[in-house]
Amino acid sequence: MTRLFALILAGLLTATALPTRAAESPSSGMSTIVEGQVLRGRFVQERFLKGFQAPLKSEGRFLLAPGRGLVWRAETPFAVTTVMSPAGLLQEVRGAETMRLPAGRLPFMSKLYTMLGGALTGDWKALESAFAVTREGDAKAWRLILTPLKAEDPTTPIREIRVKGGRFVEEVEVVKPDGDRDRLIFLDQSLSTEPPAGEDAQSLSAAGRL
Amino acid sequence: MKRNAPRIAALVWLLVVAVAGVYLAGRVHAGLSFRTDLLALLPREEVDPVLQQANETVTRSLARRVVALVGHAGRDEARAAARRLTDDLSATGLIETAGGGFDGDRMKRIGTLYFPHRQGLLSPGDRAALKAGQGEEVAIRALSQAFGFVGLADAGLLRTDPFLLLPSFFTSLPFPLSRLTLDEGMLTVVEGGTTWILVNAVLRRDPFELAAQDAVVGAFDRSVAALRAQTPGVEVKRLGAVFFAHAGASTGMREATILTTLTIVGAVLMIVAVFRRVAPLLHNVLALGVGLGFGMAGSLALFGELHVATLLFGSSLIGVAVDYGLYYSGSLFDPALRTPRERLRSIMPGITLGLVTALSGYASLMLAPMPGLRQIAAFSILGLLATYATVVLWLPLLDRAQPARHGRGMLWAAGRLGAFWDVVLGAQHRRTRVALAALVVAAGGTGLFLLRSDDDVRRMQSLSPGLVRQQEEVQRLIGAGTASQFLLVQAPDTETALRREEAVVATLERLKGEGALAGYQMPAAFVPSAERQRENRALVRDVLEQPLLERQRAQLGLPAPTEPAVASDAPLTLDAALAGETVPFLGELVLAPGLHVVALQGLTRPDAVRAALAGAEGVRLVDPTADFSALLAKYRQRALLLTGLAALLMVPALAWRYGWRGAAGIMGPPVAAVLLTPGLLGLAGQDFSFFHAMALVLVLSIGMDYAVFCAEGGTARRPITILSVFLASLMTQLSFGLLSVSSAFAVHGFGLTMLVGILLAFLMAPLAGRCGPRRALRSDANASVLM
Numbered sequence: 001m002t003r004l005f006a007l008i009l010a011g012l013l014t015a016t017a018l019p020t021r022a023a024e025s026p027s028s029g030m031s032t033i034v035e036g037q038v039l040r041g042r043f044v045q046e047r048f049l050k051g052f053q054a055p056l057k058s059e060g061r062f063l064l065a066p067g068r069g070l071v072w073r074a075e076t077p078f079a080v081t082t083v084m085s086p087a088g089l090l091q092e093v094r095g096a097e098t099m100r101l102p103a104g105r106l107p108f109m110s111k112l113y114t115m116l117g118g119a120l121t122g123d124w125k126a127l128e129s130a131f132a133v134t135r136e137g138d139a140k141a142w143r144l145i146l147t148p149l150k151a152e153d154p155t156t157p158i159r160e161i162r163v164k165g166g167r168f169v170e171e172v173e174v175v176k177p178d179g180d181r182d183r184l185i186f187l188d189q190s191l192s193t194e195p196p197a198g199e200d201a202q203s204l205s206a207a208g209r210l
Numbered sequence: 211m212k213r214n215a216p217r218i219a220a221l222v223w224l225l226v227v228a229v230a231g232v233y234l235a236g237r238v239h240a241g242l243s244f245r246t247d248l249l250a251l252l253p254r255e256e257v258d259p260v261l262q263q264a265n266e267t268v269t270r271s272l273a274r275r276v277v278a279l280v281g282h283a284g285r286d287e288a289r290a291a292a293r294r295l296t297d298d299l300s301a302t303g304l305i306e307t308a309g310g311g312f313d314g315d316r317m318k319r320i321g322t323l324y325f326p327h328r329q330g331l332l333s334p335g336d337r338a339a340l341k342a343g344q345g346e347e348v349a350i351r352a353l354s355q356a357f358g359f360v361g362l363a364d365a366g367l368l369r370t371d372p373f374l375l376l377p378s379f380f381t382s383l384p385f386p387l388s389r390l391t392l393d394e395g396m397l398t399v400v401e402g403g404t405t406w407i408l409v410n411a412v413l414r415r416d417p418f419e420l421a422a423q424d425a426v427v428g429a430f431d432r433s434v435a436a437l438r439a440q441t442p443g444v445e446v447k448r449l450g451a452v453f454f455a456h457a458g459a460s461t462g463m464r465e466a467t468i469l470t471t472l473t474i475v476g477a478v479l480m481i482v483a484v485f486r487r488v489a490p491l492l493h494n495v496l497a498l499g500v501g502l503g504f505g506m507a508g509s510l511a512l513f514g515e516l517h518v519a520t521l522l523f524g525s526s527l528i529g530v531a532v533d534y535g536l537y538y539s540g541s542l543f544d545p546a547l548r549t550p551r552e553r554l555r556s557i558m559p560g561i562t563l564g565l566v567t568a569l570s571g572y573a574s575l576m577l578a579p580m581p582g583l584r585q586i587a588a589f590s591i592l593g594l595l596a597t598y599a600t601v602v603l604w605l606p607l608l609d610r611a612q613p614a615r616h617g618r619g620m621l622w623a624a625g626r627l628g629a630f631w632d633v634v635l636g637a638q639h640r641r642t643r644v645a646l647a648a649l650v651v652a653a654g655g656t657g658l659f660l661l662r663s664d665d666d667v668r669r670m671q672s673l674s675p676g677l678v679r680q681q682e683e684v685q686r687l688i689g690a691g692t693a694s695q696f697l698l699v700q701a702p703d704t705e706t707a708l709r710r711e712e713a714v715v716a717t718l719e720r721l722k723g724e725g726a727l728a729g730y731q732m733p734a735a736f737v738p739s740a741e742r743q744r745e746n747r748a749l750v751r752d753v754l755e756q757p758l759l760e761r762q763r764a765q766l767g768l769p770a771p772t773e774p775a776v777a778s779d780a781p782l783t784l785d786a787a788l789a790g791e792t793v794p795f796l797g798e799l800v801l802a803p804g805l806h807v808v809a810l811q812g813l814t815r816p817d818a819v820r821a822a823l824a825g826a827e828g829v830r831l832v833d834p835t836a837d838f839s840a841l842l843a844k845y846r847q848r849a850l851l852l853t854g855l856a857a858l859l860m861v862p863a864l865a866w867r868y869g870w871r872g873a874a875g876i877m878g879p880p881v882a883a884v885l886l887t888p889g890l891l892g893l894a895g896q897d898f899s900f901f902h903a904m905a906l907v908l909v910l911s912i913g914m915d916y917a918v919f920c921a922e923g924g925t926a927r928r929p930i931t932i933l934s935v936f937l938a939s940l941m942t943q944l945s946f947g948l949l950s951v952s953s954a955f956a957v958h959g960f961g962l963t964m965l966v967g968i969l970l971a972f973l974m975a976p977l978a979g980r981c982g983p984r985r986a987l988r989s990d991a992n993a994s995v996l997m
Binding site: 045047050051054055056058074077078080091093094096099178180 | 347
């Protein structure tokens with residue numbers, strides 16, 4: 001669940017930018033994303049695991065449509081699609097479902113959605129209820145460091161989350177207590193009103209029916 | 211010397227009663243407790259002690275479970291309220307484990323237990339894939355979890371389990387609370403904006419113990435009230451046998467209080483109104499009190515501990531015992547009997563024969579292999595003997611009364627009943643007689659034909675509808691409820707038992723697909739048989755590791771293994787899994803080595819499951835409720851047989867006194883009452899149960915008293931005898947006929963049977979008056995000695 005948590009958080013932060021509330025936002029240089037807008041981009045995910053010769057590296061593209069969900073489509077080393085919607089989570093490998101988690105089965109997910117919703121509306125309280133947030137830098141190049149308020153919470157085994165960004169979130173690093181860490185780099189991000197189409201639309205509606 | 215004999219006998223009896231009284235007082239002072247569970251009352255089923263043991267263990271474990279759902283719109287409020295309720299319940303000291311039962315520590319222990327044996331543990335899905343040769347799919351799934359957006363894999367796990375078989379096995383474990391999920395250590399379900407938190411507890415004491423009920427339900431109610439006051443919007447739903455038992459006991463107590471008050475007030479009014487003096491009331495209270503106290507003291511001494519039903523049915527001896535005292539008091543209306551001794555002499559043969567027949571009847575109950583019936587019989591026999599002794603030895607000494615002169619009207623009325631039968635039996639009314647008999651036989655026969663039996667134990671008590679609704683809601687919220695039915699797996703050893711469980715998995719899956727059940731948990735799902743673990747290891751080796759391990763490692767970038775791939779060749783054993791209660795629920799499924807339980811959820815078609823498992827060796831469906839109902843049915847039949855036997859046992863004494871024809875004539879009215887009563891109940895649409903049958907035993911004994919009194923009373927004293935019998939029957943109706951208004955089906959059935967049966971027995975009793983004694987009774991002589 002750690003990865004789920006961290007990566008969704010990354011997704012949120014990517015989308016988190018509210019100039020209207022610049023004074024409160026820790027990342028006042030970020031672009032706004034509102035309902036009806038869609039954020040698209042590419043990602044590089046690296047998992048640094050102790051005892052592994054090299055990080056587990058995957059690359060692909062993602063799409064975030066507020067209110068509908070997040071499509072995370074890894075292309076290399078092989079195709080894995082993960083879709084998250086308010087109704088739950090669905091994972092597919094080569095068209096075959098490998099995981100299905102309805103939100104009702106996982107109260108933790110609804111907690112995440114509270115944070116997601118809060119972040120999207122510029123309400124940082126939800127995040128601050130679980131993390132201490134430290135801010136650095138300016139609007140063009142900012143950094144956030146999130147540390148869990150409850151140090152030994154077994155359901156969020158995270159030592160620290162580091163987020164870097166400018167107009168968009170550019171890099172997220174999640175450090176676990178045992179030293180393993182995940183790094184996500186976001187590239188080629190663009191914001192538009194063009195609705196999700198094709199397989200993205202299909203994936204979102206499949207996850208919406210969970 | 212002869213003159214003093216009655217006084218000496220009375221003194222000796224006083225001594226005996228005093229000893230019994232001191233004993234009883236001592237027991238009451240030491241804190242008398244009664245068993246209240248039906249299981250203790252009914253016979254140990256002699257057929258299968260193993261089944262019985264399994265039945266009791268599972269039923270007890272289910273009955274001791276207390277489940278509550280604490281709900282609130284806010285997650286934090288719900289969690290705080292659940293913690294508070296848990297604390298309050300724990301504070302009673304009667305709760306064994308409270309709380310959801312999952313914490314980080316337990317998860318860690320589960321991991322430590324399973325990890326070394328991971329290669330023998332496969333989820334059903336993975337096993338099926340590997341058996342179909344689809345190792346590739348298992349490998350890809352692991353990769354997707356390692357590389358994908360979400361996964362359970364961490365470094366340590368991937369290194370040792372590159373195919374992620376163990377997480378897959380864990381998620382396939384059949385935990386029964388299917389809609390609940392673990393949210394920061396608390397089992398939770400979110401529905402319609404409300405967060406529900408599970409509070410799970412197990413009673414340390416029997417849920418049918420009244421003191422435990424009061425303590426636990428009281429603490430629960432207080433806690434809920436405090437929570438509601440503190441946090442508006444908190445909802446609490448409860449489920450558990452203890453709540454039903456407590457509600458049932460409260461209803462029972464309330465009913466009992468009302469009925470007892472009615473009985474006492476009615477009895478006092480009746481005696482005072484009829485005799486216009488208080489002495490007969492005191493005499494009868496004394497006779498009954500001594501009878502009840504002696505019966506209780508004696509049976510406590512015999513059995514050590516009594517069941518509350520013994521007390522209930524045992525007290526029904528009042529119905530019989532009251533006959534003796536009232537028959538004595540009734541003789542006050544005979545102006546010819548001027549002294550107490552004359553009165554006693556006039557009734558002595560009647561009550562002695564009544565006692566002998568009643569004792570023979572109760573002796574038949576002693577023959578039944580039912581602990582409860584034996585207690586009832588002993589209680590009644592001792593109580594009746596004591597009442598008899600009190601009437602014979604004490605009442606004449608206490609009686610100072612002159613014959614009563616105000617009874618003319620009542621005696622006339624009583625005489626009319628006798629006269630009615632004279633007319634019916636008269637030579638000129640042969641047709642009427644035949645028509646009446648035909649009518650009675652037709653009505654009774656039709657009723658018997660219509661009479662259905664109902665032994666469903668669930669309908670014997672009245673369940674609180676509010677609690678039933680909450681139970682349904684809780685079960686819906688947490689997922690399919692665990693059925694009271696279960697599969698019992700019997701095998702010579704643990705390994706065989708596990709294999710037998712694995713052998714029925716396919717059948718159970720098919721039944722699940724057909725909707726006959728929603729889920730099941732077997733020990734083999736948590737710990738596969740050693741044979742199955744060996745098979746799994748071979749599958750993993752042949753289908754997964756040999757062809758795919760190298761590639762998997764390469765794709766994950768795993769270094770070459772430094773330790774051997776196979777962690778442990780030794781299979782995981784059930785004993786290891788049971789040690790320290792590491793695995794939740796598993797302990798409840800293992801009763802003894804080789805004796806396992808498969809719990810079932812959402813069982814909708816027990817018959818289909820039973821039929822599908824007919825061929826499975828050592829596995830069968832056990833349905834405690836149905837078994838218990840079947841047992842009640844068996845004992846309903848047995849109680850009826852015993853009633854017949856009791857009637858036969860009464861014959862010798864009657865035949866000795868009245869000759870065979872006379873005996874038949876005297877047996878006629880009570881036997882007719884016993885036969886007609888079920889018929890009339892059938893006509894009224896009543897279903898017949900064990901409790902109806904128990905009432906018939908009493909109808910026979912009491913009816914026999916009435917018949918014997920009428921026979922002994924003779925024609926001259928007939929109005930007085932009939933009046934006495936009427937008073938006795940009225941008293942019995944006040945005690946037992948009143949029970950027919952009870953809301954509990956069992957008590958209602960008993961009461962209604964008494965109401966109808968005693969009325970019939972009274973109305974027909976004068977028929978026996980035509981049979982005079984053929985032979986002198988030895989107690990006639992005794993009576994004259996006592997005079």
